[in-house]
Amino acid sequence: MNKKDVNVGENPGNPKISTRNVNVFYGDKQAINNVSIDVDRENVTAFIGPSGCGKSTFLRSLNRMNDTVIGARVEGEILLDGQDIYASSMDVVQLRARVGMVFQKPNPFPKSIYDNVAYGPRIHGLASGKAELDQIVEGSLTRAGLWTEVKDRLNESGTALSGGQQQRLCIARAIAVDPEVILMDEPCSALDPIATARIEELIHDLRGKYAIIIVTHNMQQAARVSQRTAFFHLGNLIEFGETSEIFTNPREDRTKDYITGRYG
Numbered sequence: 399m400n401k402k403d404v405n406v407g408e409n410p411g412n413p414k415i416s417t418r419n420v421n422v423f424y425g426d427k428q429a430i431n432n433v434s435i436d437v438d439r440e441n442v443t444a445f446i447g448p449s450g451c452g453k454s455t456f457l458r459s460l461n462r463m464n465d466t467v468i469g470a471r472v473e474g475e476i477l478l479d480g481q482d483i484y485a486s487s488m489d490v491v492q493l494r495a496r497v498g499m500v501f502q503k504p505n506p507f508p509k510s511i512y513d514n515v516a517y518g519p520r521i522h523g524l525a526s527g528k529a530e531l532d533q534i535v536e537g538s539l540t541r542a543g544l545w546t547e548v549k550d551r552l553n554e555s556g557t558a559l560s561g562g563q564q565q566r567l568c569i570a571r572a573i574a575v576d577p578e579v580i581l582m583d584e585p586c587s588a589l590d591p592i593a594t595a596r597i598e599e600l601i602h603d604l605r606g607k608y609a610i611i612i613v614t615h616n617m618q619q620a621a622r623v624s625q626r627t628a629f630f631h632l633g634n635l636i637e638f639g640e641t642s643e644i645f646t647n648p649r650e651d652r653t654k655d656y657i658t659g660r661y662g
């Protein structure tokens with residue numbers, strides 16, 4: 399490991415998430431090597447790189463989703479507003495409310511649209527009564543750009559919505575517990591181009607309210623939605639910087655080869 403690899407992602411200032419020398423293993427296999435990165439609170443950060451480079455693994459380590467994978471192990475330091483998320487005092491349920499996640503395939507609960515969004519606030523005791531819960535549900539669906547489409551059918555099943563609507567419902571569900579960070583793992587890969595455009599607009603609208611990190615295979619999407627981009631290759635963070643710079647003037651040959659389609 400050389401010093402340059404350690405420092406490539408550091409961008410001190412007032413990061414929302416700061417990782418230092420993070421390694422992730424599945425059993426004996428190392429999937430992430432020594433990644434140090436500072437994630438802005440005001441911006442959208444894209445993680446890009448070829449299949450299997452560890453983007454999802456690294457993303458999942460940011461809210462301890464890897465805890466649920468047998469054999470997965472995370473080393474190093476991950477700080478959320480300066481707080482060590484792997485400390486024994488960290489309440490993982492609270493952490494996952496603070497750092498919400500939206501998955502590749504929309505995964506609404508087999509419950510009503512209302513109950514999908516109300517689920518988290520109920521568990522976390524965020525509403526003092528029905529009126530307040532109604533407000534949270536309406537506010538979250540509005541913020542997720544879904545309210546006008548579903549306001550007359552809140553009791554219908556979330557699974558009856560279209561794929562794009564289901565994904566916006568999942569975003570509303572994440573928003574409902576008032577997160578600080580939203581992690582999105584290829585949120586549009588199961589969606590058609592119109593539904594994808596809606597999610598991209600939504601990401602644009604949510605920027606600044608939440609720190610957003612999106613894993614995407616789609617470089618045009620990374621260029622459209624993010625302000626900062628991290629390029630991963632074989633478990634290493636190769637380059638991290640302004641999205642416009644990464645796509646027009648990358649410093650590293652491996653980044654250049656990837657964005658020009660030489661491998662991927």
Ligand SMILES: Nc1ncnc2c1ncn2[C@@H]1O[C@H](COP(=O)(O)OP(=O)(O)OP(=O)(O)O)[C@@H](O)[C@H]1O
Pocket residue numbers: 424427429447448449450451452453454455456467615
């Ligand atoms: N649960 C697991 N058990 C063992 N190995 C895993 C597991 N999940 C991922 N891996 C391995 O870790 C490496 C990184 O995988 P990861 O899914 O994080 O990559 P990725 O960049 O997100 O890929 P993709 O873009 O194809 O989703 C790969 O070699 C993969 O095979």
